[in-house]
Every structure is written in structure tokens, then in C-alpha cells.
Amino acid sequence: SAVISQKPSRDICQRGTSLTIQCQVDSQVTMMFWYRQQPGQSLTLIATANQGSEATYESGFVIDKFPISRPNLTFSTLTVSNMSPEDSSIYLCSVEPPRGGTDTQYFGPGTRLTVL
Amino acid sequence: GENVEQHPSTLSVQEGDSAVIKCTYSDSASNYFPWYKQELGKRPQLIIDIRSNVGEKKDQRIAVTLNKTAKHFSLHITETQPEDSAVYFCAATGGSYIPTFGRGTSLIVHP
Numbered sequence: 001s002a003v004i005s006q007k008p009s010r011d012i013c014q015r016g017t018s019l020t021i022q023c024q025v026d027s028q029v030t031m032m033f034w035y036r037q038q039p040g041q042s043l044t045l046i047a048t049a050n051q052g053s054e055a056t057y058e059s060g061f062v063i064d065k066f067p068i069s070r071p072n073l074t075f076s077t078l079t080v081s082n083m084s085p086e087d088s089s090i091y092l093c094s095v096e097p098p099r100g101g102t103d104t105q106y107f108g109p110g111t112r113l114t115v116l
Numbered sequence: 117g118e119n120v121e122q123h124p125s126t127l128s129v130q131e132g133d134s135a136v137i138k139c140t141y142s143d144s145a146s147n148y149f150p151w152y153k154q155e156l157g158k159r160p161q162l163i164i165d166i167r168s169n170v171g172e173k174k175d176q177r178i179a180v181t182l183n184k185t186a187k188h189f190s191l192h193i194t195e196t197q198p199e200d201s202a203v204y205f206c207a208a209t210g211g212s213y214i215p216t217f218g219r220g221t222s223l224i225v226h227p
Binding site for chain 1: 148150158159160161162165167205207209213214215217218219220
């Protein structure tokens, strides 16, 4: 499986500020995904990020609030903009499965965000 | 779109007992069903999966069953151990690599 890292692992931020989360994978992948996991909840897909094209956002998530970059096949960033306490969550990136492997995604370690 | 229901939300068992978590899905086009285990403060990790052309799959103490007609699938853990305590998520995928997750089951195994 792919080795996925995220930075930062956790952060505490003030409301109204923005935080950019980085996701790095050790192999080239076409599809990367960003999820939000609110406390005690399931995983909710924010957007799919393909290299060379605009990210595709799920219902309820907009580019102005969660801008995403995908500059190459091993890296992506998610920015949480103009944060409020409701944005306190774990943010996880994931990648498509490797060729010949399972048909499911592999997740990064997550970024635990607390907004005060 | 796909809708996945998962029950129970919390499951408490004694060490050595069996645990069963059940999920139903709505989209008959879904053909791949992974199960994830998420320990506290850690990422979800795939523990077992099943494809729609198989009715049952087993890996040591873990097994998954699938009933395509009824659109439900279940996770079975036998001889539970305290280290099995975690949140378990079922999911259904229709070939896009984007799973629809259930709400999760918090499994507590008492020593």
C-alpha cells in the first residue's frame, strides 16, 4: 500500500484564520481525496483532487471555503478558510488504491484541527 | 446515490465472545465492500473486504458475509480480544474507488 503523510498532525487555530494541510504520497497517484471526520462521526468526502484539473467538490462543500491544490501526482493541499469552531475536525487525505491491489482507498494519518 | 446503514452504533462484549456488525446498502450497482477499523486517534485501516461475486470471506478471526439479494453484509469477529476495541466502518463502492461509509460501530471488548 502507499505511504501517505500529512502535515501538520494537529493544530489549534483562532477563528477567522486559515490553515493549509499538506498531503504527500510516496508514489504517483491519479486520484487523491480529502475527507472530514467530525468528533465521533463517520468520514465525509469533501472533494476529489486530480492532477491537472479543478477539484470536484461534494454537496455542501465549496471551493471558497476549502480550496485544494494538486500540483503534481504525489502531493496535494487542502486549505480550511475563515475558520469557525464548527470546522474543528480531523481532516484526512486518501489515495486511490495501487494497481493490482484492493479496490479501496488508503488513508493518511489525519490532521486534528481545533478552532477556538 | 448510495446509502449505507450500519448497526449497532455501539457494541459491548466480553473478551472471548463473538461480535457481529451489520450493514445494508441501497445501490444494487455497488460491487465492493470494505471494512475499516479505526483505533482512537489513528487513521482508518482496511481489515477485510469482499466483492459482489463472493458470499463469504474469512481471515483468521474476522469474516465478512454478503447477501446481494437482500443488499446486506456483515462483519463477524470471533474470540474477541481487548485490542479489537475500536470503531469499525463498513462501506460500499460502485467501482469509482469512492466508498460510501456507514456511521460506524464502536466495539468495546471487556477483559
